[in-house]
Amino acid sequence: MLSLTHPRKTPLHSVPASYKLLFLCVAATAMFAISTAPVAISVLLVVMAAYLMLGWDVAKRGASASRGLWPFVAVIAIWHAHSGDYEQGIVITARLLAAVSLSNLVTMTTRLQDMIDCLSTVARPLRHVGISPKSIAIAIALVVRFIPEFLDRAERLSLAYRARSGRRASWRIILPLVFSALDDAEAVANALRARGGIER
Amino acid sequence: MERSVVLIALFAALIAALGLIPKIMLTSGVPITAQSMGIMLAGTILGAKRGMAAVALFIGLTLAGLPLLAGGRGGLGLLSSPTVGFIIGFPIAAFVTGYIAERLKRTNIAFASIIAAFLGGVVVLYIPGVIGMAVVLGKSINEATLLMMPFVPGDVLKACLTALITQAVYRARPTSVLARG
8 A cells, every 4th residue: 555655755754743743733724814815826836845845756746646626726716717806716726725735745754654653642532432542553554454455355346247247347346345344344353352352 | 342443444444445446337327436435334334433433544544644535635635625624524424324323223224324324424524515615715605515516416326325235234244234233
């Protein structure tokens, strides 16, 4: 399973994850308070400059990471071209691109394990409601282990469906996939219990 | 204890897999992504608490940087994007779906599941979804609702499929449908 972390080490990789997350919280919140076009565009340019300073490869990955935003940018462009309120349209688009790109930059320069460690720290108070950090750690490991397994299974199910029907796989392959997941869960739970279970 | 943890984890993995498989076809030839169906199924099968835990685990790992959201998206950028309300709403949707399924457990399973999946996975999910879109795109609630309308028919259809799948699971593995336990 690939993570979204950029494989080449940049100077930002060595900044502790907690600092980056804290900075991101403050910066992203501040960005949503921007209300004039020059400020919004300058902030976006600063974020783009940060990408370019880290290297062309980082900038390229960053651009492709925000491709999901283009439909929204298109909607805003059409909307504001229609209403005639161009400045507001520019503000919304620029601060959206800036905030998402900055967040993606943090994701790209932080190892998945460091992120998961932060997640575990945040989840620690959950032990008061009976969710132990140990069980969260096991659950995370199981998720990462089983995603490729299920993807592979879904692939085989849809191939089998196509071989029999001659059509593209329909929603019907989801049912056997759910069954296989439930059966695996029983087997894995038994295996865990046989090995002494999850300590509290 | 072990069974709960494993069921939650494997359902989180299932939701991820449903978003990453190529779009599947409905009989009419309309392609859909199955991920939001996974959210509804987590509620109707695992029930309120475990369903929410499975979805929260999935969202947590996605935000941490695994590209698990439909289309291979992930990372912290999701929290500043227009779909932020749906990201936050997913665990709530699973909880409400599960809660309603549990309340209706004495009624017919297909009926209980379709009501639960529709109220939890569509109505309740769209509330934070629309609010998030309104805030990020600087639109009014009514305008944001209008923008989301094209997605409603597909989601209603997914609620129906969720009911069919839950019913089939209940028939074959009654003990696995914890919402009825």
